[in-house]
Amino acid sequence: MSRGYLSFALRRLAQAIVVILVAYVFTFVVISILPGDPVTNVLRNPQNGFSEDDIARIVGYYGLDQPIHVQLWRSLSKFLVGDLGVSLRSNRPVADLIGEVLGSTLLLAAAGLAVALLLAVAIAYGSQFLPKRYGQDLLRTLPSFFLSVPNFVIGLVLIHVFAFQFRLFRVIDAESPWATLFAAIALGVPVSAQIAEVLIAGLDHESRQEYAEVARSRGLGQARLFARHLLKPASLPVVTVIALTVGELLGGSLITETIFGRTGVGSLIQRSVTTQDTPVLQAVVSLAALVFVTVNLVADLVYPLLDPRVRVVDGRTAPRPTVQEVGAAG
């Protein structure tokens, strides 16, 4: 395994790096196509009273008067040695800007994932053991309902009820624990749906297995059966789903941040898009690509180790089961 696994790992790593570089260049090209640049846009505010000469001189400092390919090369060669450049909007190093907001977004995404997992496990547990007359079937339809409600709707309802009706948190103090909790709920609910679906399917499958029957016939309580025996084998496909939902957690956190007024990566992106702040956008898009690629890479690399059925053959791996396959299996 070791040799084949190593070359497999190296190939996936190389692919990951290429994806990040392409994301970086692509962002630059897309923004360059747009008319105008952030520096001129600010200088043209008539309040400034700058002449066109003044403007040209200042734009020169930022190198924005250079041909596009020269600008791209300059930014790419810096990026390759780890220099993310300086924001055209605020003149601050891009690394500082990202560092300042990353914590808030990571906290939100982590809390969102925690909410999603708790909710998914609770729904999955109920789907197995809640008596039919208490609405087991209703509970089983909950994931599709969650999936169909956009998280901004959930967010607005939560704000309305808990901030304005119950005054549990102040909307202008968006980073407080209560506000963070509700933001995490808004973010976590749609994500929980996918995890719950997969988990329910897995549990359905496992609970029909002989070992489950045996355990039941020996008088094992349902909670112990669930926690000790069913959950572990049923949650293996969840690893795949979590890897896939990282994108959703990131994308969703941008929307959630805007609704709850949090200052995270999402608000940084928003500010940078409206001012065409190319260096920041390049860095953030590359960062998103990096996170996405890393999570999937880790999932790919870990999977053969977790599940002996997934073997590496000639440096290739049987693909991880997709959500559809997992769903179909149940």
Added chain:
Amino acid sequence: MTTTRRARPVRRARHLFAALAAMVVLLAGCSSAGNASEAGSGRPTDGGDITFLIDSLGTTWIPNNSAISSFEGNIWGHVTDKLVYVDANGQVSPWVAESWEQNQNATEFTLHLKQGVTFSDGSALDAAAVVTNLDIWSKGRPQDGINPIGLFPKTYDHAEAVDASTVKVYFTAPTLGFIPTLGYHGSILISPKTLASPASDQADLSKTVASGPFTVQSWKEGDHVTLVRRKDYNWGPAALGQTGPAHLDSITFKQVPEQSLRVSSVQSGQADVAYNASPQELESLKSEGFTVAVPRYLGFVNGWAINTKVAPYDDLRVRQALQAGINRQQIIDTVYTPDWKPATSFIQSNVPGATDHSNLLGYDPVKANQLLDEAGWVKGADGVRVKDGKPLTLTLYSNPYLATSKSIDELLAQQLTTIGWKVDIQAYDVVTYGQRVKVGGAAVPAYEITRSFIDAGTVAGILTDANKGEDWFGLGESDPTLNALRDGIAKASSLDQRNPLLDQLQSYVLEQGYFIPRTQIVQRIYVQNPKLKGETYNGVAYANYYTAYLEK
């Protein structure tokens, strides 16, 4: 504000019980705030923290690049001092400069500085520091990304420190506007150490050192800036009746982009000031007891600079018809509230030297129709006037820097349509506007002006193209009367000499229909907790909370 302080335990609460208890306290706080008694002692009390909700915290914090921003400017006004203070009526009084004198033809000025003024790092705000500031305002460091201050007199030559508290400033031509310009929002005093640092350091607000009554305690880009009182501050402008430290302990500027959220947060007592409310809400907010302020800056009124290079606006009669065909009172009645003032000239009426020319700005549709008839514009079946097969058109580009601009354009379009104009309105975002709409541009017959200045002397220099002027009316050097007035105003070495010329300039520009005023401009609107009192508004219409206090 009570609610803000009492809400804090919520954040630390671990148990639901504690949170519920805090909720009860919070609700109680709200209700007691609602029953606020009007019987205040009226004497400023020390202490208290206020929260100021602002649409945006702007772009950069490089002092020179952000000082005149409507957003960052609110913070700079509390963190920095200026050499002179200019009040809302343009009256200049001493601040860091205790006194000053000028030579006969206003080309050399001597500033005498207050002694003992220090920056927050303890270094002295002395003559050398002032010279450094004057240089950076005038020239910036464009090669390092530091802009100059756009409206600083272009005639600045150099300055020198005569001794620790005396600065001599030299100009290449008479510059009467120099002293008032020192009170302009761009002229903020910053420590030379900060000014010498690279752009990326200056962009970090926490590294900036200045001498104002507040210092920066913490900030996060796009989120908040928290200022705390400087206890040893002792050099406030005498004109404010206070020179010692500020009353308030802290001011937090919190970014809340949503306008309705800013206002409702102040209404519910969660914050103290909401910036830029909508004019339509103000009457009801006032009746609810909130303090509403619509300060006017010193500057041009809101109106159009007419491009005489674009036909048919090369015809005096068409311009005059435009001047007479606008019902300005209706703008105030429908778009604004009675807090807004009608234009009486093309500069705001609080500018020293502004004179009342309301008689030239009356609504007279009969005269407008008559002028257009005389000019050969004949009304067609659809009501649009035509001459030589061409309709009488006017394209308006709504100014994206003034929220009400488009509503006013729509109203004026209605008015002008009845006279026979075909009006087309283009509303662009800031980026597109900056690209496509330029004063004097070939497709821009009317450029909407929103511009502040401190000294009326700068006006004349902008109107034509002489000395890198902006040539607002597309006249170049072709109007000898305007040129003569411009030169007279520029060369004037005393106000007695200048004011009659300014008066003539105002009536001439309006009579010629070069500038079509709409209303006096208010670009900053403040809605405030009624317990917060004593704030001041300076000549550039920023609220300042140095003298403010919270009534108990």
